[in-house]
Amino acid sequence: DGGITQSPKYLFRKEGQNVTLSCEQNLNHDAMYWYRQDPGQGLRLIYYSQIVNDFQKGDIAEGYSVSREKKESFPLTVTSAQKNPTAFYLCASSGLGTGKETQYFGPGTRLLVL
Amino acid sequence: GDSVTQMEGPVTLSEEAFLTINCTYTATGYPSLFWYVQYPGEGLQLLLKATKADDKGSNKGFEATYRKETTSFHLEKGSVQVSDSAVYFCALTYNQGGKLIFGQGTELSVKP
Secondary structure, eight states, X not given: OOOEEEEXXXXXXXXXXXXXXXXXXXXXXXXXEEEEEOTTSOEXXXXXXXXXXXXXXXXXXXXXXXXXXXXXXXXXXXXTTOSOOOEEEEEEEEOOSTTOOOOEEXXXXXXXXX | OOEEEEOOSOEEEETTXXXXXXXXXXXXXXXXXXXXXXXXXXXXXXXXXEOSTTOEEEETXXXXXXXXXXXXXXXXXXXXXXXXXXXXXEEEEOTTSOOOEEOOOEXXXXXX
């Protein structure tokens, strides 16, 4: 089945620790995205990538880093510089161009700080 | 800049009631419009979409029409079920692969 997978489902971070969230898609989509969701709020864009080895900052990129070494994969690292990382993180992917812009989402990773 | 505004929730309805969730947008161009649904603890699922003015998106009994003159994309369903209880997000994007701009979400609770 085609889709987007995220792992782990839950992740715990200690103070000063970097953690990496995985996102993989087998939809052959060119573009991938990371969003952050806080309770009772909409989603905010952290980073996105439209092509391998290139990515752009979203609205709240500070304290996060990404890589796009393969078309199928777009891991997100939450660094120790992110002072309030507790949130639900959602990965999405889409095609590019007219009629292909629909973004499809993974099941999410919930990050908690110990 | 572009933005999306949804009616505040929570919205509480009885089973088989009529549902309307209002969504209005401001846009500098001609975006595509979407409704997503999120069940507790899960990711977002695409519910329906419309890509140009006067298009009607529909799925699972839900409908929304892209109204350029009123900059609206209201979600409607004629008869809700308990299983429709979820958070609904209105969103817009353009076809160049940029971000989705979301409303704040509207929580729907349907009682038997």
